Amino acid sequence: MTKAEIPFRDIAIETASRETIARIQLEGLRRQVAQGLKTDFYRKRFAECGISSPEDIGTPDDIRKLPFTTKGDLRDAYPFGLLAVPKSEVVRIHASSGTTGTPTVIYLTQKDLDRASDTMARSLMAAGGTKDDVIQNMMTYGLFTGGLCFHYGAELMGAMVIPTSAGNTLRQLRFMKDFGTTMIHATPSYLLHLHAAIEESEEISRGDLRLRKAITGAEPHSEELRRKIEGKLGIEVYNCYGMSEMNGPGLAFECVFRSGMHVWEDRFIAEILDPDTLEPVPEGGTGELVLTILCRDAMPLIRYRTRDLTRFIVGECECGRTHRRLARFTGRTDDMLIINGVNVFPSQIEEVLLRTNGVGANYFIVVEKEGVLDRLTVQVEITPETFADDARVINALRDRLKAEMSALITINPAIEIREPGSLPVSEGKAKRVEDRRPRE
Numbered sequence: 001m002t003k004a005e006i007p008f009r010d011i012a013i014e015t016a017s018r019e020t021i022a023r024i025q026l027e028g029l030r031r032q033v034a035q036g037l038k039t040d041f042y043r044k045r046f047a048e049c050g051i052s053s054p055e056d057i058g059t060p061d062d063i064r065k066l067p068f069t070t071k072g073d074l075r076d077a078y079p080f081g082l083l084a085v086p087k088s089e090v091v092r093i094h095a096s097s098g099t100t101g102t103p104t105v106i107y108l109t110q111k112d113l114d115r116a117s118d119t120m121a122r123s124l125m126a127a128g129g130t131k132d133d134v135i136q137n138m139m140t141y142g143l144f145t146g147g148l149c150f151h152y153g154a155e156l157m158g159a160m161v162i163p164t165s166a167g168n169t170l171r172q173l174r175f176m177k178d179f180g181t182t183m184i185h186a187t188p189s190y191l192l193h194l195h196a197a198i199e200e201s202e203e204i205s206r207g208d209l210r211l212r213k214a215i216t217g218a219e220p221h222s223e224e225l226r227r228k229i230e231g232k233l234g235i236e237v238y239n240c241y242g243m244s245e246m247n248g249p250g251l252a253f254e255c256v257f258r259s260g261m262h263v264w265e266d267r268f269i270a271e272i273l274d275p276d277t278l279e280p281v282p283e284g285g286t287g288e289l290v291l292t293i294l295c296r297d298a299m300p301l302i303r304y305r306t307r308d309l310t311r312f313i314v315g316e317c318e319c320g321r322t323h324r325r326l327a328r329f330t331g332r333t334d335d336m337l338i339i340n341g342v343n344v345f346p347s348q349i350e351e352v353l354l355r356t357n358g359v360g361a362n363y364f365i366v367v368e369k370e371g372v373l374d375r376l377t378v379q380v381e382i383t384p385e386t387f388a389d390d391a392r393v394i395n396a397l398r399d400r401l402k403a404e405m406s407a408l409i410t411i412n413p414a415i416e417i418r419e420p421g422s423l424p425v426s427e428g429k430a431k432r433v434e435d436r437r438p439r440e
């Protein structure tokens with residue numbers, strides 16, 4: 001790809017100098033502090049940190065004077081505790097996909113929505129999307145931002161958008177064929193499910209589809225899984241990162257070079273901090289991503305602790321964008337399982353499964369207490385071909401998985417081989433871990 005072919009929505013801002021970005025961030029941060037002061041929640045929090053006016057923020061580093069915000073704070077502020085504009089200015093709300101407890105809600109004015117759609121359109125264009133694309137959005141519509149917020153961005157870019165929402169795979173395939181869908185938005189597990197459905201279908205084959213790209217997010221997944229999906233479907237898979245608290249899926253996105261997700265730093269301030277000390281990690285080090293939104297008036301959110309672990313990729317991207325890139329997420333601070341004193345991330349288990357032939361699309365991790373020790377069990381679906389093989393082959397596969405996992409995580413897991421299709425497939429966020437240990 002030549003330089004002139006690299007797609008941009010707003011080349012001036014996307015390739016702005018770091019000085020310009022720092023200036024935009026400082027102005028944005030002051031504006032957010034001003035909005036925060038209109039809420040009881042932040043007025044009180046700021047006072048505890050000695051902040052009473054936007055003028056107290058003199059340099060970009062002054063962000064460190066500001067308090068953190070957590071998901072618990074958002075729950076406590078439900079329903080309107082973080083509203084910084086008159087209620088009549090709000091045109092839409094969204095809420096987290098959490099299924100239990102008090103939801104976390106965001107509110108948006110029309111201007112906020114316009115900026116969110118523009119950010120999403122910018123992301124899609126960075127990934128090579130154009131107005132000629134036919135984009136089928138297979139994420140759930142409703143309170144979840146992956147539906148509507150993605151949809152409005154794709155429309156703003158000028159694409160033809162098919163809002164099929166999640167599920168009903170046969171209808172998804174039919175629409176993909178009949179309307180010439182070129183781009184889809186779905187979770188990684190659903191992409192695998194879609195591939196299996198194409199393989200099984202008697203009416204639709206891969207050759208009937210014009211699919212060229214998939215945007216995937218909402219679930220952490222490994223580079224191995226991306227390559228597996230790309231190989232199976234013959235498409236390019238782009239990672240995106242978003243969260244409902246930050247207006248959904250457009251927050252950080254891969255460009256056509258697919259080497260990390262550019263976080264749009266004119267609209268968000270990203271910090272990577274040591275989750276224990278809450279001090280910045282050295283350049284390129286892994287830590288917790290902490291985000292401040294700069295493009296929303298209705299609901300400021302300052303130094304929001306995402307609990308997601310990642311790092312900045314050091315160096316410049318070939319595309320010429322100056323907005324820094326986030327590496328693939330290695331897990332969440334609260335996903336981390338402590339098993340017999342050892343830190344284990346489900347992503348490490350997934351990594352072994354994906355590089356092993358004969359393993360199917362789904363797995364499930366169970367942690368239990370057995371006497372004084374923790375016991376880790378990995379339930380693994382195998383492919384129909386391997387399942388049809390004799391017991392020796394299956395036993396050898398089990399032994400190999402056990403050996404590779406214990407080498408990587410230093411814990412000896414039990415491996416349970418399962419029949420293809422026996423573990424649940426989720427169409428939203430996959431739940432792959434169950435911790436059955438009694439809470440102390």
Ligand SMILES: [Zn+2]
Nearest residue numbers: 255317319321
């Ligand atoms: Zn790039």
